[in-house]
Amino acid sequence: MEGITITHESNARGSFCPGPLMEMIRLVKTSAVGDVLAVISNDPGSQKDIPVWIAKARQEYLGAENEPDGAVRFICRKVR
């Protein structure tokens, strides 16, 4: 994603629902406000789960990027 520098990234490929979401939660909990966090997942459930959790947690969802292997990188900014 242009103009965005990822502070912490976790590769959750191969991790099953709700594993990738748990990774995003862990990153958000252990990071500082302003950090940009990314989780790479190949669990189709993440497509909905991660953005829904980010909205519920009132963080900022910056979007998703497709990886060449079919996995998706979900990006979130910790705002609170």
Next chain:
Amino acid sequence: MDTDKDEGERFSIVLFSGTVDRIMAATTLTSGAAAMGKKVTLFLTFWGLMAFRKDDWKTNTRFSKDFEDYAAPAMEMMQAKNVPPWMQTLTQAMAMGDVTVKACSMTMELFNMKLGDFEPVVSEVTGVASFIQESEGGQVLFI
């Protein structure tokens, strides 16, 4: 009765089954509900409680009888794909959110069990009436 704002945010599961497939469904739902900020209670009764006896989860390979023919391939696939054991899903949910695991007092009495016989994730003993009281206003599932 206490009617604080958390009242609608409860999510309770009655875990009656002790088969791995059903327990996995229960712990995965627990984890999702905890992630979404719900106050989750897992009420363990009968075979669900049996499955929480100390170390039982390490050797439990029981599977729903109606899908028995899938048991072996499902277990193999779970191992091959590194699906975490349900106990790990549960402890992770407990570390992340508000999850309480309670034992049914009636089952304990029936099978002569005490709180110390269970995995440490089980924190209290409760009766059905207090479970009903506590789960009031929230979603309740029977698994």
